[in-house]
Amino acid sequence: MSRVTGFAIEHTAILDADGRLLQPLPAWCADPAALVELYRWMVLTRTFDTTAIALHRTGRLGTYASSRGQEAIAIGVGHAMHPDDVLLPSFREHGAQLLRGVLPEELLLYWGGDERGSNYSAPACRQDFPVSITVGGHASHATGVALAFKLRGEARAAVCLFGDGATSKGDVYEAMNFAGVQQLPVVFVVSNNAWALSTPRAEQSAGMTIAQKAIAAGFTGEQVDGNDVIAVRTRVGEAIDRARSGNGPHFLECLTYRMSDHTTVDDASRYRNPEEVEPWEARDPLSRLRAYLVGNGAWDEARDDTLRASCAATIDTAVQAYLDTPPQPPETLFDFLFEAPPQALREQRRTMLDAVKAAQARAEASGNV
Amino acid sequence: MSEFTLVGAINAALRYAMAHDPRVVVFGEDVGPLGGVFRATDGLYQAFGAQRVINMPLAEALIAGVAVGLAAQGMRPVAEIQFMGFIYPAIDQLINHAARMRIRTRGRLSCPMVLRAPYGGGVHAPEHHSESMEAMFAHIPGLRVVVPSSPRRAYGLLLAAIEDPDPVVFLEPKRLYRAAKEVFEDDGAPLPLDRCEVVRSGTDVSLITWGAMMRETQQAADTLAAEGITAEVIDVATLKPLDAATIQGSLEKTGRAVIVHEAPLTAGFGAEIVATIAGGALYSLRAPVLRVTGFDTVMPLPRLETHYMPSVHRIVEAARTTVCSE
Ligand SMILES: [Mg+2]
Numbered sequence: 001m002s003r004v005t006g007f008a009i010e011h012t013a014i015l016d017a018d019g020r021l022l023q024p025l026p027a028w029c030a031d032p033a034a035l036v037e038l039y040r041w042m043v044l045t046r047t048f049d050t051t052a053i054a055l056h057r058t059g060r061l062g063t064y065a066s067s068r069g070q071e072a073i074a075i076g077v078g079h080a081m082h083p084d085d086v087l088l089p090s091f092r093e094h095g096a097q098l099l100r101g102v103l104p105e106e107l108l109l110y111w112g113g114d115e116r117g118s119n120y121s122a123p124a125c126r127q128d129f130p131v132s133i134t135v136g137g138h139a140s141h142a143t144g145v146a147l148a149f150k151l152r153g154e155a156r157a158a159v160c161l162f163g164d165g166a167t168s169k170g171d172v173y174e175a176m177n178f179a180g181v182q183q184l185p186v187v188f189v190v191s192n193n194a195w196a197l198s199t200p201r202a203e204q205s206a207g208m209t210i211a212q213k214a215i216a217a218g219f220t221g222e223q224v225d226g227n228d229v230i231a232v233r234t235r236v237g238e239a240i241d242r243a244r245s246g247n248g249p250h251f252l253e254c255l256t257y258r259m260s261d262h263t264t265v266d267d268a269s270r271y272r273n274p275e276e277v278e279p280w281e282a283r284d285p286l287s288r289l290r291a292y293l294v295g296n297g298a299w300d301e302a303r304d305d306t307l308r309a310s311c312a313a314t315i316d317t318a319v320q321a322y323l324d325t326p327p328q329p330p331e332t333l334f335d336f337l338f339e340a341p342p343q344a345l346r347e348q349r350r351t352m353l354d355a356v357k358a359a360q361a362r363a364e365a366s367g368n369v
Numbered sequence: 370m371s372e373f374t375l376v377g378a379i380n381a382a383l384r385y386a387m388a389h390d391p392r393v394v395v396f397g398e399d400v401g402p403l404g405g406v407f408r409a410t411d412g413l414y415q416a417f418g419a420q421r422v423i424n425m426p427l428a429e430a431l432i433a434g435v436a437v438g439l440a441a442q443g444m445r446p447v448a449e450i451q452f453m454g455f456i457y458p459a460i461d462q463l464i465n466h467a468a469r470m471r472i473r474t475r476g477r478l479s480c481p482m483v484l485r486a487p488y489g490g491g492v493h494a495p496e497h498h499s500e501s502m503e504a505m506f507a508h509i510p511g512l513r514v515v516v517p518s519s520p521r522r523a524y525g526l527l528l529a530a531i532e533d534p535d536p537v538v539f540l541e542p543k544r545l546y547r548a549a550k551e552v553f554e555d556d557g558a559p560l561p562l563d564r565c566e567v568v569r570s571g572t573d574v575s576l577i578t579w580g581a582m583m584r585e586t587q588q589a590a591d592t593l594a595a596e597g598i599t600a601e602v603i604d605v606a607t608l609k610p611l612d613a614a615t616i617q618g619s620l621e622k623t624g625r626a627v628i629v630h631e632a633p634l635t636a637g638f639g640a641e642i643v644a645t646i647a648g649g650a651l652y653s654l655r656a657p658v659l660r661v662t663g664f665d666t667v668m669p670l671p672r673l674e675t676h677y678m679p680s681v682h683r684i685v686e687a688a689r690t691t692v693c694s695e
Pocket of ligand 1: 194197
């Protein structure tokens with residue numbers, strides 16, 4: 001027998017759980033201001049998250065998927081992307097969307113059950129994909145987007161985020177396989193948060209790492225400490241820049257932990273031992289970066305208080321904008337299905353509007369307006 | 370003017386679209402140097418290169434998903450699924466993504482893609498190669514479903530499907546790929562995606578069909594004509610959106626209808642047409658509306674398939690029944 005191939009999966013960690021550097025800082029963050037910016041975004045994301053959960057608990061938001069504890073991945077990715085790249089998020093990457101320019105009130109609208117929340121208004125995210133609720137169903141879209149870039153000769157990258165559960169799906173493997181064949185400018189980022197709803201990582205795959213799945217697809221894969229925003233930003237930034245310059249796809253497995261229930265309608269205590277969660281509190285992505293910045297004199301408690309107050313104000317304003325958004329006219333459930341609605345659909349639209357008018361008339365007649 | 374078979378017309382439409390619109394990309398399994406198993410993409414790889422005529426890995430969900438990504442980026446993807454029996458993994462992409470991209474983003478993104486697939490039996494193909502599942506696609510909100518029955522219709526409808534700003538499932542009657550030739554101009558002229566065509570005028574009974582069953586239906590109309598029964602033959606062609614007005618108008622004239630399709634009876638698209646007639650032309654009816662269809666069983670392997678397929682005889686019998694039922 002002779003050895004045909006072999007592989008190794010590298011793991012990168014730069015900032016440890018206590019905020020100590022494990023290796024010198026990369027050049028992109030030589031100026032602490034860059035790290036302060038990442039910290040601000042993570043705090044904003046967590047503020048958004050806490051607020052969204054509170055809104056759900058008080059009946060003002062639908063089912064919501066918390067990103068608590070995983071902010072470093074979304075923020076590292078969002079920060080590394082160029083405005084003309086395209087983000088294809090899963091449903092737990094609010095931070096990346098916010099950083100790309102999606103308004104917090106748009107995210108709230110989406111999670112509050114209003115399609116307008118996926119009609120992102122900021123120019124940089126007009127081409128970004130909406131949240132993918134179908135797990136892994138958007139991985140092939142990322143390859144299609146990247147193929148469009150390649151065919152048009154554009155130096156852009158598609159960045160596709162999903163969880164560990166998605167990597168069990170054929171969709172994800174089919175997309176990775178195609179990305180390898182065509183050497184597409186796409187970066188796949190998996191937030192391996194140890195759980196897919198109630199199913200632990202060990203029940204998803206016997207592979208030692210998820211990153212090694214890239215090897216089978218003919219391109220590079222690696223692991224990073226997903227709670228270390230410096231590591232995530234560094235490694236994903238290099239991958240995005242390689243993709244943009246025509247050097248093909250990459251796969252980044254970010255090791256993190258889902259601190260929350262799967263969603264606001266889940267109860268993780270039914271399947272998860274709290275003792276497993278506890279050590280991850282000490283590995284929090286926000287507190288370790290804050291500790292580093294404070295230790296270097298780039299941050300202090302006063303500035304932290306100011307930041308928290310400003311994030312709270314930003315999100316409060318967004319909540320008010322969300323709550324004040326007038327309801328969609330009912331006919332919009334027809335109006336965006338086709339560019340030019342067929343005759344039969346126009347008739348159904350009229351039927352619905354007639355029913356709405358009739359209901360209003362009945363309500364008025366009974367004095368119950 | 371040139372002479373085209375149905376598959377030749379599809380090839381010509383693809384070639385025309387690729388030559389005139391740089392956004393058009395053709396991809397699927399074996400569509401490259403081979404030109405597809407039915408040669409629908411014959412010569413395109415040689416003419417337009419590997420960048421725009423892409424041999425895909427053998428993965429149907431991927432093929433549909435890549436189309437969604439390309440379309441959202443403003444390209445005009447035309448994806449081929451090799452046989453209808455292999456299309457099911459792609460349906461997730463059609464339902465959950467292609468058909469709802471425009472509405473779920475309130476028009477920010479859209480999905481101008483075409484998914485082509487040959488369908489139907491009668492060519493002695495192996496298992497899983499002969500199904501007719503068009504009704505499944507017609508049930509999906511947000512899709513257009515087109516089934517051409519002649520070279521000229523295939524050409525114009527495919528060009529229209531490629532130009533259309535929304536997703537179109539384009540099902541090709543492979544039994545008719547080389548069954549007949551038609552002469553027409555390769556001028557890029559599209560046909561409307563919401564019109565049935567009356568392909569034969571008659572007054573006694575409306576024979577309503579689409580795709581591959583057009584051949585048997587026309588033969589049945591010939592047989593009926595020899596008996597003095599003049600049948601009107603309607604090519605539905607665009608199952609969704611359905612041109613109810615043309616069907617109802619025909620029924621007002623004939624008062625009788627036989628709907629013919631190769632797909633199984635129950636919840637087949639014929640049922641939708643029966644409902645359309647009942648809703649809009651009931652008082653014109655002079656006889657019960659009948660359906661001649663495949664049976665509610667699994668499409669058999671080739672040795673039994675002629676027993677499954679609607680025959681000229683069954684269509685003629687049904688038409689006679691409607692005419693004699695007064
Ligand atoms: Mg997970």
